[in-house]
Amino acid sequence: MKGNFKTEIFKKIDTPFYYYDSELLRQTLRTISQEAGKHPEFCVHYAIKANANPKVLAFISQAGLGADCVSGGEIQAALDAGFPNDKIVYAGVGKSDWEINLGIDNDISCFNVESIPELEVINELAAAKGKVANVAFRINPNVGAHTHANITTGLAENKFGIAMRDMEKVIEIAADMKNVKFHGLHFHIGSQILDMGDFEALCNRINELQKQLEMHHISVETINVGGGLGIDYHHPNRVPVPDFKAYFDTYARHLKLRPGQTLHFELGRAVVGQCGTLVTKVLYVKEGAAKKFAIVDAGMTDLIRPALYQAYHKIENISCDGPKQTYDVVGPICESSDVFAKAIDLDECHRGDLIAIRSAGAYGEIMASQYNCRKLPVGYTTEDLAKIK
Numbered sequence: 001m002k003g004n005f006k007t008e009i010f011k012k013i014d015t016p017f018y019y020y021d022s023e024l025l026r027q028t029l030r031t032i033s034q035e036a037g038k039h040p041e042f043c044v045h046y047a048i049k050a051n052a053n054p055k056v057l058a059f060i061s062q063a064g065l066g067a068d069c070v071s072g073g074e075i076q077a078a079l080d081a082g083f084p085n086d087k088i089v090y091a092g093v094g095k096s097d098w099e100i101n102l103g104i105d106n107d108i109s110c111f112n113v114e115s116i117p118e119l120e121v122i123n124e125l126a127a128a129k130g131k132v133a134n135v136a137f138r139i140n141p142n143v144g145a146h147t148h149a150n151i152t153t154g155l156a157e158n159k160f161g162i163a164m165r166d167m168e169k170v171i172e173i174a175a176d177m178k179n180v181k182f183h184g185l186h187f188h189i190g191s192q193i194l195d196m197g198d199f200e201a202l203c204n205r206i207n208e209l210q211k212q213l214e215m216h217h218i219s220v221e222t223i224n225v226g227g228g229l230g231i232d233y234h235h236p237n238r239v240p241v242p243d244f245k246a247y248f249d250t251y252a253r254h255l256k257l258r259p260g261q262t263l264h265f266e267l268g269r270a271v272v273g274q275c276g277t278l279v280t281k282v283l284y285v286k287e288g289a290a291k292k293f294a295i296v297d298a299g300m301t302d303l304i305r306p307a308l309y310q311a312y313h314k315i316e317n318i319s320c321d322g323p324k325q326t327y328d329v330v331g332p333i334c335e336s337s338d339v340f341a342k343a344i345d346l347d348e349c350h351r352g353d354l355i356a357i358r359s360a361g362a363y364g365e366i367m368a369s370q371y372n373c374r375k376l377p378v379g380y381t382t383e384d385l386a387k388i389k
């Protein structure tokens, strides 16, 4: 046992693997239900793309959250995990026909539409089945988020959504179509957002847009504000559960909902980020010309965030306590960007030591690839570990 980790059991499992702390996931889901539950008009969905491990999805569907999907595969994963079809929404700039048909066949609750050509295709495909599909329009609110450039999505320059000036036009086009029904507006400004001021800016923009729509006598049933709440990558022990109270309170305070309107959230990272750890093993400690390398058996194929976004993950040696040494922690992949951290202090590493790469529950396992013909990492929950003898 070191920290919260049962290293005795970890030693029996082939590395690298993901470990999901079930108790922390449950606690996070309880906090979400408590805090969102204070506002009867709030409805929380989970963004499947953050982590679609079936065991993780089962916890989340059992907690009563809906599902936000960005592909047909995710719609299927959500249905397989027991999310009810009327709590599934489907967003994405490039929906193919089979994906739209899958949504229509399963009567999902809403398509979040990102362009007029897409609206036309949904209307045609629904007509062919004699159905009416609910649609919301993803509006690009031109609100920046103070986060990494690769994960801001709400600026005018991004590929996502419909421009604000086209909003009424698109709603009117939909009103003339027989097989789609306009349901609401959808927004998503980015990810790993920790400044509540960014969400407040989104609220203010939505308030303006609502006034604008009312002048055109257009009413909206649901407002979907997307996800984006960040987690504390530097302090996974001190802040294991994100500040959902501050998050939901920001919306309650600043977004002016009309009577009967519901407010939807689509949280991904904040739900699953902290419960996941990538566990890897030190293969070699190599003394370079200028520095020391801890070469581990996990690589960017198992967790791509550091290589892709220069993302920070806290790294710990969970096998040994010892004098601190400074290491670059690197993987075995034939790419110079296959680096988890540079010049970090770790308890002295030896061949065979287990290393925990923390806060890896979101955009970790799901983004794994087989580059270099590697095996995909396996994910274990606390219950799975209990079965290992």
Ligand SMILES: *Cc1c(COP(=O)(O)O)cnc(C)c1O
Binding pocket: 047, 049, 050, 068, 070, 091, 188, 190, 191, 192, 226, 227, 228, 229, 266, 267, 268, 269, 270, 362
């Ligand atoms: C990715 C995504 C989310 C979830 O984002 P997080 O930052 O993980 O909360 C929500 N909605 C949409 C449309 C997304 O694309």
